[in-house]
Amino acid sequence: MKVVIAPYDPLWPDAYAAQQRLISEALGHLFPVIEHIGSTSVPGLAAKPVIDILVGVASDELLDATIEPMNRRGYTYFRKYEPSMPYRRFFALLSMPPGEPAPWLVDIGDPFVTGGPIPSLVNIHIMVKNTWHWKRHLAMRDFLRSHPDVADAYAALKIGLSAREFGDTNEYNAAKDAFVKSVEQRALAWWKG
Structure with missing residues (x-):
């Protein structure tokens, strides 16, 4: 599978805002x-056209309380x-073939991953806020x-990787992991300062 990297789209913030309302x-x-x-949250940065959203809750005990309400809104858990x-x-809003409902659950051991024949439009990461x-x-x-x-270097890496074949998005993420982890360490030090 090829990973599609699109030029920055100024409509991505609007797509986020629409999803933010539904999640709220x-x-x-x-x-x-x-x-x-x-990447879709960084103006000018080329990205996979998938909106990533971080949702913070107050405690670990609330994580499972998000599953049923998110399923009711059409997000796959x-x-x-x-x-x-x-x-x-983790939840995703999947782009299903016409007439085919999205699964409500992708369970442990299930071979389904996003980014293959059924792409994700939105990825939602729910965790306890203010954790590492x-x-x-x-x-x-x-x-x-x-x-x-740094954003330009990241875009160049992603565009280069988009020419390769990957089994799924997890393999693509692994291919850029060293760069991401290096920048992440710099970012955390900068953010604390």
């Missing part, structure tokens, strides 16, 4: 903090990633917004 309606009783993250990331609940994982997402976003030279 679904999870309002949990008083979430909702942030646009990932990916339990399959919890063994490696127990601190996060929460902060690293925001630090990376803010660092790339403030350092256009």
